[in-house]
Amino acid sequence: MLRQLLLSGTGIQADGAMRALPGAFALLAEEFPTITVRPLDAASDTNVLRLDAQEWRAPGFDPFDWDERVFGAATGCAQGHGLALHLTGSPHEALAGTAMEILTRYQGLVGRRNAESEGPLFDAILSRHLALHDLSKPLVVADHRHALDTWQWVLRLAPHADLALQVAALFHDVERLLSEADxxxxxxxEVGVDAGTRERVRWLIGRHERPQEDVCLALLNDADALSFFSLNASGFARYFPLEHTRRKVVYTLRRLRPSQRWRLARVRLAPQVRRLLEEAIGAITLPNTMQESA
Structure with a gap:
């Protein structure tokens, strides 16, 4: 799991308190409450991955190029040890925004939960969900990461999301793996989820690309769409032809409620995806970073 964000020379005290940029880092703490922000010399994890924030912010950078590096580092952590990301190479004023973008892309490694998803029942659900995926196949790996990411988006959008919505987020694309969604x-x-919750999950999964007047269904659509842009779009653009990618971007943007589109300004997009998204939105140009949108 991703547990810590380590920063160099940003005015962070050993106890994690901020002396600089309190507003920007307060927003980071609000969006990622389970991530501890510390100075490098106060790190408590031996599994530290150094990342150059200037590389991340460079024109033309595609975040897809970092994926195996970060996901691989998390996979390689010994059992019981978390992963810490050490960010370097960015001015103080930009570091919080860069950290927000990086944590957003890799939030599937954060594994935040709430009262509905704490405990052995959800552990069992995650275990069974993982067992459905043959991780020797790259496209299945992408589906698994997207499922975890959609779940994490649900909890960012709705911190008190109920069990059914969280489970639906995990299993919303199950038809790609199984002949019957049932x-x-x-x-x-089999793991002990009650019948009412199971039927609610079935209903949400069956309609997750057809928004209706249902709050949870709208949240699931938002989370699924945001996950496409924040995690999957770069790989999609590499795998599929331009026109197919354009149609996917337009379709996914339409699924995202206008009230949530501001979040796209805090997502690091591959240049090609950015151009297609700006084209789909129209005259609106997305800011390059969170700081530029402030």
């Missing part, structure tokens, strides 16, 4: 509910029954 199998997901059978798995939930």
């Amino acid at each position: 199998v997901a509910c059978e798995l939930l029954a």
